[in-house]
Amino acid sequence: MTTFIAGIDFSAPADQVARLLIGVTVLIDGVGGRIVETEAYDREDPASHSFSGPTARNASMFGPPGRIYVYRSYGIHWCMNFVCREQGHGAGVLIRAIEPTQGLEAMCARRGMSDARLLCSGPGRVGQALAIDHGFNGQALDEPPLQLLPADQAVEVVTGPRIGISKAADVPWRFGLANSRFWSKRF
DNA sequence: CTTAGGATCGCCT
């Protein structure tokens, strides 16, 4: 069983998908840009929301691949994952940063600022700029208002340990577009 | 440049 969207097989392991997503453009209602930073989370991963099994919150992580898992971070921010592996596995890729390319005006308005560099450079910022909320939980990546566009050229990818977690902090499952200035933090 | 604290809420122990 495979699930291809924008040339990526979302039934592959999370770290592979996280790497392949670098350079891919994600748009919601035509607003968004190029993914420049991701992190992989898998079932056998103490840092993952899916580690302790299915709950009401993480249900879509255990749903079919190629959809979105949206969660509330610190009771304030909305963050977006792309679900991967097979149905029931509980793996996903956190979209940590985007290079804004489309709908700059809308994103600036939603973020209340105009510095392109800070518009989508962090998972909570991405959520705010793309107007993501709980309503997008379970939304398919290949259905409106979402759009995924393949990277238009080969990209160089850098890796490092994931950010903001205390468990399994040494696993190098953070991926970034080499030399991007839109990372949430340097590699 | 680094560090600290507050905002704010659903989940888990």
Place this chain on the structure above:
DNA sequence: GGCGATCCTAAGC
């Protein structure tokens, strides 16, 4: 009751 897959602002060096 505690603690996050965070962000912003302010203060210290």
